[in-house]
Amino acid sequence: MTHIDYVHDVAFVAVVREEGVEHVVGVSRYSTNADGSQCECAVTVSDKWQSKGLGTLLMRHLIEVARSNGIRQMNSIDSAENVRMADLARYLGFDARMDPEDASQVIHELVL
Template sequence: MSQIADYSAQAALKDGTPVEIRALRPSDEADMLAAIERTGPSSLQSRFFVMKRHFSEKERAFFMDVDFSNHVALAAWALEQGRPAIVGGGRYVVTNPGEAEMAFVVVDAWQGRGIGSLLLRHLIDIAREQEIRELTAEVLADNASMRRVFAKSDFRPARSEDPRTVRLTLDLGSARPA
């Protein structure tokens, strides 16, 4: 594991709410599953492209088996009812040398507050350090809010194989630092 496994940064949302953006740890599995339970069906469909409520052992293992080289995952933590809770997460997985695909999910009650944008900025910075040249994301065509988050960071539409989705790409060689 690289030093990214220890990644942690303090940040504030648009409304001033403090959050911690940090590397997802194996000990975070219960908190991650609790965050999924607080995420509505339409938000989960936007993330997984199918109705999803429960995950198989294989899926859970994939989400938690983060090597911080080919699979980088960050969690956004904030206080909920006085205790720290995961309120969003983002990751990228290397698909080819120098290329990685990203995905995000934000707990419904925390959407629209800047968590997706924060996670995206941190993942772009990490990808640059890891010498990733291109980031991509597949977003459902009707997911306007996530498309706006990507557009603000200079992701551009590219050809998608699936008519239900929009493929977005960011060339890290020419993109401005977030």
């Protein structure tokens, strides 16, 4: 994950070693707006590692870091069909609303 300053841009990577080779199996990251009060966040977990709590762990850590960096709101824009992301966002306390500019997307928001 390149050009990360750990204040305005933060990323965490989950890596496993299988047969002596490291593989990235999950990533969470955020990038803030100009004044640093809000950020857009994302998480992705490889299919093999889904439903094991890795996405939750990555996002919880990202939320903690965002809070400690003074960010007041996190946002994520996701496909309305992405049920797993909707479930994770709801579990983590995000509110959801339809994107007024694109009905195929949902905006998840978390006030920190």
